[in-house]
Amino acid sequence: MTVRRSLPRRRLLLGAAGALACASLGTGAFRPLAGAQGLAVRTRAGLALGTTVSLTVAGPEAGAVEAALTEAFGAIRAVEAAASLFRANSALARLNRAGVLERPDPLLLAPLRYALDLAAASGGAFDPTVQPLWTLWAEAAARGERPGAAALREAVARVGWDRVSASEEAIRLKPGTALTLNGVVQGFAADRVMAVLEARGIRDAFVDTGEFGARGAHPDGTPWRLGLADPREPARIAAVIEPFAGFASTSGDYATSFSADHSDHHIFDPATGRSPRGLASVTVTAPSGLAADGLSTAAMVLGEAAGRDLVGRHPGCAVRFVAKA
Incomplete structure (x- = not known):
């Protein structure tokens, strides 16, 4: 590959x-x-x-x-x-590691809310929770492979914009969920x-x-x-x-x-x-x-x-x- x-x-x-x-x-x-x-x-x-x-x-x-x-x-x-996500210490990176971020930076909350709204408007075609898919494909490509069917099913099961809750008080992710705002x-x-x-x-x-x-x-x-x-x-x-x-x-x-x-x-x-x-x-x-x-x-x-x-x-x-x- x-x-x-x-x-x-x-x-x-x-x-x-x-x-x-x-x-x-x-x-x-x-x-x-x-x-x-x-x-x-x-x-x-x-x-x-x-x-x-x-x-x-x-x-x-x-x-x-x-x-x-x-x-x-x-x-x-x-x-x-x-x-x-290109900064390991960004608020988004910390959120992905911990699964929760209290009092999120407005500069994280604003694009995330837009991304979640667009996910709803597009019927899920746009989804900020596809980060597990990026990780899966990148790691497989590094081995010269494509992801196997079982691994792909497991990653897709962790994708879904409804697995995120976002407010001024906190952003919370369901277990296994990870966000990317690269889109x-x-x-x-x-x-x-x-x-x-x-x-x-x-x-x-x-x-x-x-x-x-x-x-x-x-x-x-x-x-x-x-x-x-x-x-x-x-x-x-x-x-x-x-x-x-x-x-x-x-x-x-x-x-x-x-x-x-x-x-x-x-x-x-x-x-x-x-x-x-x-x-x-x-x-x-x-x-x-x-x-x-x-x-x-x-x-x-x-x-x-x-x-x-x-x-x-x-x-x-x-x-x-x-x-x-």
Whole structure:
């Protein structure tokens, strides 16, 4: 068995003039464009939430832009400390170990409540309790195997969003249950970053927390554009969202694959414990990062017809599908 991993949900951002506007280019490509608009522009990048993150911000005063970036990265770190499984000491990781967490951090409770609501709305297609399936598949893949039928049945028996209770007083898990918020946490972080930038008076920004958000315009004054990867050639841009504002998320079978043909990957159908087979990727645009992130995963599991229906019930959201074929 071949396990293929790449940074989750990476896409390319296209500048309005067609030049790549990735963090790897630094701020040099932006500064002449921004200067013509009387703006100071900064890009800051780092590692967080299990991926690379980068924020590009423009404003009339360089000091204010730097302060906004610092506070925005602080917001990402706060989300990590509460709700990321990539930090062994996060509140979520402690909850999984203990089965209960008293007085949970609001930054854990908010995305968890959204995840549970989406689980109900999707008929369980989205489920934050699939962590036992991830553990099972990852351990089997490390041995060059697929999970056996008995082990898969045992893991599925521990999955179910109704095995979680969540309130301001405590989050409680039934024995054997474990949570992952990887299907919403990057989008939630994008929301938190955008809230910081808005509060700081930043009008023009592009946010990449593993999911994407944009407000205002590119430093040359034209709208932002977002390039979407071809799931079979992720370095190639297959489509462009133009103009791009709000938030976008892609779920795909190519981010972490447990098989060379992408039939087994990191997105699981909670009812079967196996990966959905119909789609290669789903991209959702939405008014919030939480909605874009969660709905793209749910639609990947549901398939095109039911996924389109689910997304259509959420105002301001749109969806694009790429079939396996």
